[in-house]
Amino acid sequence: MDSVYSDIDSNSCDFSYGAQSDDENSGSCSMRSESPASSCTGKPGSTSDSDLGGLLHLGGQGDVEQQQQKKKRRRGRARGDGTVIVVRKNRRVKANDRERNRMHNLNDALDTLRGVLPAFPDETKLTKIETLRFAHNYIWALSETIRIADLQASNKAAGRAPPVNGDMSLLMLPNLSCITDEKNPASEACSWTSSSSSPASSSSSPVYCTSNPSSPLGAQDYGFMQSDSIYGYHSHFVPVVY
């Protein structure tokens, strides 16, 4: 894209690259020093490495020379007008600010999502990816609960026998709570159990819900394992990592 803005951004990148005037370099550093995690203040000269690394990445292994020529051209355009540099710097600062706010909003949304997910006993904060995967499968588990409850209700209304062992048509009440797996108190080890006054079954062979093709599970994902009960009065959904 050849928009003016892109061109400006490219030049602002060059502020911290190689043989720049002191004004240009100080401009780049002042931008970065706004945050405590500033790479400029953290490691002198790291910005050059960053920019070069980015260009190497974008250009591929064989385009280093071409990228360097591109840099030279950009640097040549960047010289001359001090007011242009100030405008570029201001726009970059504004863009950084917007990006920071955007990421903060994203993190706020993730916190909200963590708030509606079942809490872990040890108050371990889920990472971003864990939160998303956990929410994904929590929704799936709740959907299964509703589906199964509806199925059982219809079976009961029709006077049919309860489903056989291993069938996914288990009654899993939506009133789920989180309990700790003593063997693994880490974040992966939270199991959800439905609270019910009905007696628990003594089934010992767990039924893995992931066998259901409708399960949204994928690689490196959280899943749910029904750890006991045939008819689910004490069905445990145990999050597991695959």
Next chain:
DNA sequence: TAGGCCATCTGGTCCT
């Protein structure tokens, strides 16, 4: 100390 996670900066691209 290596690896994971995170925040931030940055340039490119798309959209309004």
Next chain:
DNA sequence: AGGACCAGATGGCCTA
């Protein structure tokens, strides 16, 4: 033209 979105790079912090 400028904002939103995205992905790569980087450095800091924490933990096993």
